Amino acid sequence: MMHLDDLLTRYFHGTDLSRASPDVLASGIEHCLVDLGLEQDRGKRFALWALLHMLGSAPDLDVAFKDPNDQEAARTFMDMLAAGEASEEQK
Numbered sequence: 001m002m003h004l005d006d007l008l009t010r011y012f013h014g015t016d017l018s019r020a021s022p023d024v025l026a027s028g029i030e031h032c033l034v035d036l037g038l039e040q041d042r043g044k045r046f047a048l049w050a051l052l053h054m055l056g057s058a059p060d061l062d063v064a065f066k067d068p069n070d071q072e073a074a075r076t077f078m079d080m081l082a083a084g085e086a087s088e089e090q091k
Helices: 004-012 022-038 042-054 068-090
Strands: none
Touching: 004 022, 004 042, 022 042, 042 068
């Protein structure tokens, strides 16, 4: 299992991305993309892709996931995030 705090610390040297320099962000995203390409575990791949998606740097679903079920899970994740953002905007 991968935890968000662990991913943020591993790739961005801390959990507060607002404190990360542009160079640290770029380097962390690049490292995360490389790891996504190498990772074989479906759950870990999804966690890496989700982090990249939230940072606006995720590869397209057909590139990231060969399994249609994984692609559908990613679409559901994107829909849930969009719904949460829309709900926050209405407040």
